[in-house]
Amino acid sequence: MAEFAITGGTVVTPRRVGEADVLVRNGKVARIGRSSGKGGVVPATGLLVLPGAIDAHVHLALPVAGTRSADDFASGTRAAAAGGVTTVLDFTVGEPGVPLPDQIERRLTQAREAVVDFALRAEMVGWTPDRRGELGPAAELGVRSFKFFLAYAASGRRTPLGVLHDAMVEVRKVGGVAMVHAEAEELVDPPGGPFPRARPPLAEEVAIAEVGILARDAGCPTYIAHVSTARGLVALQAAQRAGAPLVGETCPHYLLLDERAYGQPDGHRFSVTPPLRTVADRDALWRALARRRLQAVSTDHCPFTNAQKDPFRDDPARLPSGLPGVETLLPLLYSEGVARGRITLRDLAWYLGEGPARAFGLWPRKGGIRVGADADLVLVDPHRSWTIEAEKLHMATDFSPYEGITLTGRVVAVLSRGEWLVRDGELLAQSGRGEFIPWR
Ligand SMILES: [Zn+2]
Structure with missing residues (x-):
């Protein structure tokens, strides 16, 4: 028709x-x-x-911690479709020795099985200023957003602040956006794994403040991934007031779960980075959403099966970190946000539509209902009404952090x-x- x-x-x-x-x-x-x-x-x-929902943060077929996130492009985007997500934003798999255009081409090949539309960000791993010339060709291929990590030094993913600042100047020149995983490495205790004591709110607050200063100085639009704490929100808003072109996302697990999950039997299955936080953090994030202080709610979808996590229940440093989410994004934000009166329907359309579409160059083609x-x-x-059961969902995992809701x-x-x-x-x-x- x-x-x-x-x-x-x-x-x-x-x-x-x-x-x-x-x-x-x-x-x-x-x-x-x-x-x-x-x-x-x-x-x-x-x-x-x-509007068809946009999940601005997914990791399909991501090699991590000696394994791979459980969904590939076929299963993950099929689950996305089932949950009302019509566009997913994934990443290249950053490798120090491989030029960005080659990484993009490789990822496009892996993504051929996708059910819903998708866009890519370049994951900047082992980046050095002498590779500046790769940004223009990446932009020509339709990739103008670039993801940096301030943590994960041990796996070589951390970008030092000086290098990040140089890259931000270049990202601005190609009309793009920097996306940053904002946790200050020096305040993180990697052997403690993806748990709150090892990754304190202070690490997030410091990193967002630093990134805000760099973004302001470089004039580079910058998107803070997965803001998880009240302190992170304070740093984000302070940077914005100081004139930094900074926006932030949060994720359903920071809105709906809290650190008490780790005290349950099988609490290790809730491993995610940043970790689940306090009830007070959760409430602060909802208040920020209701005031339109954030740009997107995205899932950081990175599922693992119980069989992938259970062998490392007592080994936090080797425990894979990540939660499933793409299929339950819209249903959770509608039910727990709109139906409970925490946010409005209009807010829902912003956080799952226009907000992320504007942040990542998809607007006006995606993210809205407009001629x-x-x-x-x-x-x-x-x-x-319906009840979440992992076994009835389409994501390639037998775990849902929202089981029984x-x-x-x-x-x-x-x-x-x-x-x-x-x-x-x-x-x-x-x-x-x-x-x-x-x-x-
Ligand atoms: Zn992520």
Whole structure:
């Protein structure tokens, strides 16, 4: 069907919520308003019509700690589709000796099986200023965002501040954005693993403050990954007030879980970096979301199976760190955020749509419901409830940190560029249909 209208639903954008018909033609949104009904009608009365969600932070098939994150591009993006995520932002696999364009080409080959659309950031590992010349060709390939780590010296991923500053000047020149994993290495105790005592809030606060100063000096738009603490938020806002072009994301696990998870039997399965924090941190993050102080809620999706984590339950330094999330992002943020009154529907459309789309050069093609944009839409029944069970989800892991939580609101249909990935609750997604979305 080249043309059809989704009629009678409640259309949600960051500025407006209201009943409207959405006309889809040739994979794009062609009109919002009254539809004539010619070409076919999909009734959506009683449903929410949301922008297809963007998960701005996923790690599919990521080599880590002698193993690999459990989802590849096929399984991870199939799970994404099931949960209403129509665009994922992944990374290249940074290698010191390999030029960025080659890393990008390699990753594009791995991503061929993707079900939903995707974009890439270049992971900057072992970066040195003499490699500046690689940024332009990377940008030509549609990759204008570059991920740096201030932690993980032992695995060679840490970028020293001087090198980061030099790189930020160059990133600004290609019109891109620096993304930073902000934990100050000197304040982290790596043998303590991905647990709160080893990775204190101070490490996050110091790193965000330092990155803010560098970003301000370099004039480089900079995106702080996974802000997890109240102290991190304070540093972020102080940097913004001082004129730094800094934005931040947080993740569902920092909003919904806390450090008490580590005290449970099998608490090691909640290993994630940064670690789960206190209830006070959690509450501060919700308040920041309600005030639109952040740019995105993304998952840092990096699942492992219980069999991958359990052998290292008493060996924190070798325990793989990461949680599954892409499939439950939208349902959790709707149920625990909107339905509980912590954020509004408009906020939801910002954090899963326009916010991340603007941060990473996807706007206006992705992230909103507007004429000319890709028809990436999610229909949610706000009254249906369901219970999270890892074994019924599509992510390639038998663990969910949200096991047993009953949610309000269910994804019933998902469109990507006008194609049905989910219809009447049934997953129709085809491997290989996902497209690379270059940052132009
Ligand atoms: Zn990550």
